[in-house]
Amino acid sequence: MSLLAKYFPNAVTMKGDFLQATGETLYMTAITAIVAGIIGMAIGIGLIVTQPGGILENRVIYNILDKIVNLCRSIPFVILLAVIAPLTRIIVGTAIGTTAAIVPLVIGSAPFYARQIQNALAEVDRGVIEAAESVGSGPIAIIFRVYLKEGLADIIRSSVLTLISLIDLTAMAGAIGGGGLGNLAINVGYSRFETDVTVMAMLIILVIVFAIQLIGDLLARHVDHTA
Amino acid sequence: MTNEAIIQLKDIDVTFHNKGQTVEAVKKVSLTVNRGDIYGVVGYSGAGKSTLVRVINRLQRPTAGSVEVNGQNILNLSSRELRTARTKIGMIFQHFNLMASRTIADNVGYPLKGRLSHEDRKKKVAHLLDLVGLSEKATDYPAQLSGGQKQRVAIARALANDPEILISDEATSALDPKTTSSILALLKRLNKELGLTVVLITHEMEAVKEICNKVAVMEDGEIIERGDLVSIFSRPQKPLTQDFINTATxxxxxxxxxxxxxxxxxxxxxxxxxxxxxxxxxxxxxxxxxxxxxxxxxxxxxxxxxxxxxxxxxxxxxxxxxxxxxxxxxxxxxxxxxxxxxxxxxxxxxxxx
Known part of the structure; x- marks a missing residue:
């Protein structure tokens, strides 16, 4: 404990702040992951089935989804935070705080996740889809029983990637008033020259990232039967 | 063998448009397959044989022509009706197309989900695996199986809905000669025991020679010669047919x-x-x-x-x-x-x- 006090003189006195900030980061990440996960998954599946040669080929819908994803992904997240502040105010009632941060986080990460899902599902062998069609499977069965089942290992790997980049975004959102470890690292650690607070915040984020990576890898390996 | 037609393709055209290029994969082809036939369609790759047979279950919609399977006009069916019709037309593929994430039993049982109760499904899957001689592999995954075993699983899956027709799209082309023979023997047995009508696409006349009773030779999207196996083998008319036969013999x-x-x-x-x-x-x-x-x-x-x-x-x-x-x-x-x-x-x- 004395070692901790020696190298993190300011951080040890802020145990409560760190607990709260970690909670806020996990809260933002979890809620965004659920909302953006559902939206991104839906768009990703939409892209795969409507793409040229897909099971519900539809040029118009594919192009609309494709353009939306590209557009949202082109806006730098820091600018997105500011640009959609009015929208956030309408949805949440305020543009400041942890819950308010979730709106730009969803808009920032859902298109990224959609692209990841699209890529993961594109790996599913076209021949397997055809085999399912040949035994009389319809689009719903093919989506849920072939695409999502066959692509599961890749979906898990993409989800891990998205989650980690999401934590990156929460830190950014935190820095401009969203709370969480990012807020602590910048507004306390960096602004007050309490470098140990910044380092501590970074270490906690690293632990969260490593944990997600580890669990994801284990899960992906568990469902992967390709080799 | 009866003379009742189970598949009737008439004047089938399939034309692909790709990046401004027009490819006529199948040109004005008519083909009649009778119940109980093992009908071989032979040709080099690119001859249009795969495209032609994929018209049978409408995996490929023809540009022109009519398709009748079991007295049903396949081209007029709604997507729901088409799915029901497809359950009676099994298909196996060159690369097996098994689901890597499912066990052998789950692969075979896949077509039965929602159609049979859990208990009946289990019984049926066990029966199908027994039929293709893979009962002991039920809990394995496809990656653990050899090519020949994978094709047997694919055959069991194709048979799950008790189809009357089995389309084999180059199903033995990725297999070694010995395994090829055993798969062909299995198809022949299914043809005899279940009265299954088989349409066998291949580029190897050896496969046709082993089990088919009729054969059509395709070149450049057209059937250039057809007939019963013995007359084609004894009196081939076209140089390409002669070539295939000479290679086979x-x-x-x-x-x-x-x-x-x-x-x-x-x-x-x-x-x-x-x-x-x-x-x-x-x-x-x-x-x-x-x-x-x-x-x-x-x-x-x-x-x-x-x-x-x-x-x-x-x-x-x-x-x-x-x-x-x-x-x-x-x-x-x-x-x-x-x-x-x-x-x-x-x-x-x-x-x-």
Whole structure:
């Protein structure tokens, strides 16, 4: 404990702040992951089935989804935070705080996740889809029983990637008033020259990232039967 | 074998448009397959045979033409009706197309989900795995199986809905010869035991030779020759058909060797290199002995091959006949009268028949 006090003189006195900030980061990440996960998954599946040669080929819908994803992904997240502040105010009632941060986080990460899902599902062998069609499977069965089942290992790997980049975004959102470890690292650690607070915040984020990576890898390996 | 048509394709056209290029994959093809047939469709890759058979279950919609399967017009069906119709048309593929994330039992049971109760499904899957001889692999994953075993699983899956038709799209092309034979034998058995009608697409005449009763040869999107197996093998009309058959019976390789050797054989005036082809009963006659007894013609056999097609023997002999020139002519006449086809081969003509 004395070692901790020696190298993190300011951080040890802020145990409560760190607990709260970690909670806020996990809260933002979890809620965004659920909302953006559902939206991104839906768009990703939409892209795969409507793409040229897909099971519900539809040029118009594919192009609309494709353009939306590209557009949202082109806006730098820091600018997105500011640009959609009015929208956030309408949805949440305020543009400041942890819950308010979730709106730009969803808009920032859902298109990224959609692209990841699209890529993961594109790996599913076209021949397997055809085999399912040949035994009389319809689009719903093919989506849920072939695409999502066959692509599961890749979906898990993409989800891990998205989650980690999401934590990156929460830190950014935190820095401009969203709370969480990012807020602590910048507004306390960096602004007050309490470098140990910044380092501590970074270490906690690293632990969260490593944990997600580890669990994801284990899960992906568990469902992967390709080799 | 009845004469009731189960698949009727009429004037099928399939045209692909790709980046401004138009490819006519199938041109005005009509094909009738009767119930109980094992119908082979042979052709080199790109001939349009896969595209043609994918029209049968509408995995490929034809640009023009009509498709009737089991008396049902496949092209007019709604997507729901099409799905029901497809359950009666099983299909197996060159690359097996099994789901890597499911066990063997789950792969086979996949088509039955929602159609049978859990208990019935389990029973049916066990029965199907038994049928293809893979009962002990039920809990394995496809990655743990050999190519031949994977194709057996695919066959079991294709049979799950009790189809009346099985389409085999190059199903043995990725397998070694021994495994190919065992898969073909399985298809033949299913044809006999379940009355399954099989449409077999392949680029190997060997596969057709082993199990088909009818064959169509495709080239450039068209069927250039068709008929029952024995007549196609005994009297092919088109050079491509002849080519496929020669490859299957390995006569091409034999001729090549013989021709190379023939130069050193130094055939004299009284010697002639001929190919004798006979179908059915004439195989049994002691031809060579007869030729010697009647005409004093000596036949030196360089190559011999007998195929049994649909229980009909089909023989090929390449011999050097020696004797008086007029006796040779008489001997050839005798052969022809006995229903034996004679082709005179010229070793100096490098163009192999």
């Amino acid at each position: 390995q006569i091409n390789q034999a001729l090549e060797k013989i021709f190379r050797q023939a130069a050193s054989l130094n055939l004299s005036e009284s010697q002639q290199l001929v190919q004798l082809q006979y179908v059915g009963a004439s195989t049994d006659a002691p031809l060579i002995t007869e030729l010697y007894k009647r005409y004093n013609v000596v036949s030196n056999i360089l190559y011999g091959n007998v195929e049994i097609l649909q229980d009909t023997p089909l023989g090929n002999l390449i011999v050097v006949m020696s004797g008086d020139p007029d006796k040779l002519v008489a001997a050839w006449q005798y052969c022809q009268d006995a229903g034996i086809q004679i082709t005179h081969l010229n070793p100096n003509d490098s163009e192999v028949a």
